[in-house]
Every structure is written in structure tokens, then in C-alpha cells.
Amino acid sequence: MTTTAPLPLAASDPPVRLPYYHNLCDAGFPSPASDYVESTLSLDELIGASRPETYFVRATGRSQVRAGVWPGDLLIIDAACPPRDGDLVVAFVDGGHTVKRFCRVGRKVWLAPDPLPEEAHAYAEIHDAEDLVICGVVTFTLRSHRPSRRDR
């Protein structure tokens, strides 16, 4: 029996750019351009890291939210995106930033601490859309599965 040692993953810096080939499964005559690298995958691009409306916020506090956000997660926030019903948002409530579920029915707008629809009313904090301070919509969360000092 032979065992194959896993390939060593060299620590690379600058970060690896993964080539993204577009034309791999074409049947028939191979495209002469199929050897070309169409683009590279960029996490920065995916989450819009360099867009001016993108901000980063660290989640803290309670053990877990049912939305799937854990303390220590890095939240990627779009400050310019108008929140839609059901969006996870960072809002400013009672003197601090909190992660909430944005709910809208008709003209009524409220924030729910949790995404459970049957419980939402119990927690409902109904606000006029006017005096609700929404800092941005959570577009992505980033979690390290090997928390270091930085990620707590």
C-alpha cells in the first residue's frame, strides 16, 4: 500500500491569485482561446472591499445569533445599500451598534433581534423609518476557523 503525503501548502505572500478558466467543459471544437486565463478570483472584489461604501465591523456579545453570526465574526457592511425586509443590518440602538434583522411591512419598519418570524413581534421595536439609524446592510460575514489573537 502506498500513501501519498499531502502536498505541502507553502505559505505564500503575496496572496495566491487563483486562475479562473472559463471554457473548460465545452464540447466540440476546442476554442483557441481556451488557454487564456479569463480573470482571477479576488475576495476583495467579491465583497467590494475597496468600494467607498464598504466598512468592516466586528461582531461581539451573545453566543450566537440564529442568523449565523458569531462573536468575533468580521461583518462586511454596505453603508449605501437601502435595507430590504429581512436584511441583516447594523443599526445604532440605545447608544451602541447592534446587529439586527430589518423588517418592513408596508410603511411599518422595525428591527428584530432574531430572524424567527413567529418571535419577531415579541421583540419588535417599532420605529419610524425616520429616526431609525441604520449604519448599513451586512453583505458578508468572514469568520476565522483558526482564531488567532486578533480574532479572539
Place this chain on the structure above:
Amino acid sequence: MTGEPRRLVALVDGSAFYCACERIFRPELRGQPVVVLSNNDGCVISRSIEAKRLGVEMGAPYFQIRDLLAERGVSVFSSNYALYHDMSSRIEQVLETFSGAVERYSIDEAFLGLQADPWAPDEPQRLSATARAIRQRVWDVTRVPVRVSIAETKTLAKAASELARRLPEQSACLWRHPHRDRWLSSLRVRDVWGVGPRWARRLEADGAGTAAELAALADDHIRRRYNVVLLRTALELRGISCLPLGEAPPPRQSLVRSRMFGTPLADAAPIGRAIAMHAAAAAARLRQDGLAAEAIEAFVTTGNRPPRWRGRAATVLPTATSDTLALVRTARQLVAPALRGARPGTRFKKAGVILTGIVPVGQRQADLFRRPTAEQPALMAALDAATRRFGRGAVVVAAQGTPDDLRDIHAGGGQTAWGMRRAHLSPRYTTVWDEIPEARL
């Protein structure tokens, strides 16, 4: 029939910009009085409208008004330039989606080139809508309120900005505005961009106390009694552009970086580290603006109390440079000459560097007979990238002292002997991972 498009200028102007930046992550401070202090928490350099209404003066020394501010519940911040520069560049990015020609005039002002179709009857309305859209988009992206004013020239756009300040929509298009003449007749000449207080007094005595009256003065008269710079202002007020985009202020002629020491210093070693730090900061600033310096001076002073002593030493660089290592090395060589002649034991209060002969990088002249300044552009690019990524002080030249020294200063504790006092510093919310805002789950 179609004509040439009319070139217009939009001015986007952040009111009390530093205060607005401090409110972004502290929305509870909206509508509350806020002031921002200069380096070393010296004096007020930005005040919100609410602070202004409480009688807080620009430039007021902090130690004199500290009690008043506390009594009136004014929130006080040390200047957080990392945050202000980041927000300013976010705004610039937004503006670039509205115009291909964006000229950043200062940290809180930018000019945009816009075009109008002079034959379309509803162009002024369209431009007013554009102005409102710019303001709205900047708010959505940054939560910084800006004023937007549109006119034919920069000087008129500046004037229109004063008009916008008084309007609820905080934006205005002066071009073809029905009340344009009335507005320019009510704008005092001293409030016109580029008219200093001395000229304003002379113009008032001359019967030209308003913008409209200055615009109406005869060219010859202005040239004879004043000068060509004021003539240019008058032409601009008439709608004739004399300050095209990208051409406005000539690059700064000099760049000064200096700071008081936390406690007076007699020892050359920490003074040398402080000077190295100033040289490095100045070099980074030059690179950011695409500039290079031809000469550098290092100076130390004992401050205003006798015995007064000021030592300085300067040298011309082989070629203009913005290279941190070259400037730090040169600055270090100037420390001993600058200290020479001081009585032993003299306690210095302040040190710094002055860079002069500042030229855009493209324009620098090589000297045929001297070896060019040794530069390491790749290293500088890496240094700037590391600074952007990990924050100021992440990578420093060893001559500045350890990164820990630098971190201590930036933390505002002022532990290092030459550290800066920044007791009210807010986090660098957008530029340092460890300082990003937190949200409770």
C-alpha cells in the same frame, strides 16, 4: 441646433468636516456640539454648527476653554487624521462616479468638472438635481454631509457654496439661477474666494464692497490699483474661467513637520529620533501627493521662554526626492550640526523638518554633475502598502525608534519623551483592524 457644451464647475465642500467624521461612528453626536483639536490638543480646528452657536471660536486654545466645553457638554476629539484622510478619499471615489475630472483641493473640498447643454431649457434644473444627487450619494456612502454648488468658474462655485449654506437642500446651481445677480450683489467682497482682508478694505473704500461690484470694475482699474491676481478673481466672478481644473493652487512650496516634545529634551538621541520621524512623515506625505523635495532642513528650538535658542541645519539633496530612507538619512546627518553651538544642557522644546523646493515628481530636474539621490522606489511602495494595510507606525525606519515607541505615541499616552498629546483620540475606525467598530449581537 446644438452648440458647444458649457463647461461648469461643481464645488463639493464638507462643512465642519473633521467633526462630521467624528460623528460617523458616533451617530448619537448628530445635532450635538462637537469640536476637534489640533495636534497636541492645542486649539480648536473644527467645530460643529452647534459648538459655534455656543460661542466656541475657531483657533481657541483648548486649555482656555476646557471648562466651558465640559460645562456645555461639548464632545472633544483629538485630530484623527487616519480617519479624516480615509473618509476624504472615500468621498473622492464617490465624486469620480459623477465626473471624470475631480480635483481634490483640500481634505474637505473638491472641484468637479461638469458639462451642460446650453440649448436645453431645463439644464439648470437637471444640474440642481445632480447637485442634490451628489450630496445624497456622499451621505449614503459616508454619512458625511456636504454642500454642493455649481457655477461657471471656481470662484463662482465658491460663492455659490455660501448660498448653498443658507438653503435647506444645501446645494445650489448658480448658472442661470434667476436670483444670480441679486445674490452676487449681496455677497460681501471680503467673502469672495481669493480676496484677502487687506484688499477687501481697500475695495470697500473704492466702492466695490460686494462681489457684483468687484465684477463690474474696469479691468484697467483693477490692474492699476490692485494686481493681476485680483483681476483674475473679477473675471472669474463674471463667469470667465481663469483657474481651470487641475491647475488651481500651485503645489505647496514647502512642507513643515514639527511638534512640541512631551517634556523638554537635552539629549541628542531622542531629538534625532523625533527628527527622523518627522522626515519619514514628510516623505510619506510627498509620495502621497506625487511630489518630491529638493532641500531639507532640520531644526530644534527651546520655545519662547529665554534663554531662547534655535538651531538649524539644511542641505540640498542631489536630486529632488520623496524617498523615506534618503530623507531620514539626510535629516539624521543634520541633527548634530543643528545642535552645534547650543550651550551644554540646553533643554529643547520642539524639533522638526522643513522640506523646500517641492516639485511634482515628473518635473524634477536631474543635475548632470551630481550623482542622483539614492532611491528605492520598490521599497517605498512596499512601505506605503504596509502602512495602508497595518496602520501608521507598522513599519518604520530604525532611526525613528522602535515601533512600540510609535504605537505609544499614537495611542495618545505620550509615553515617549517626544510623544504627542492626543487625550481625546477616537479609534482609527476604517484603517486599522484592531480599531474597527464593534456591533453587539
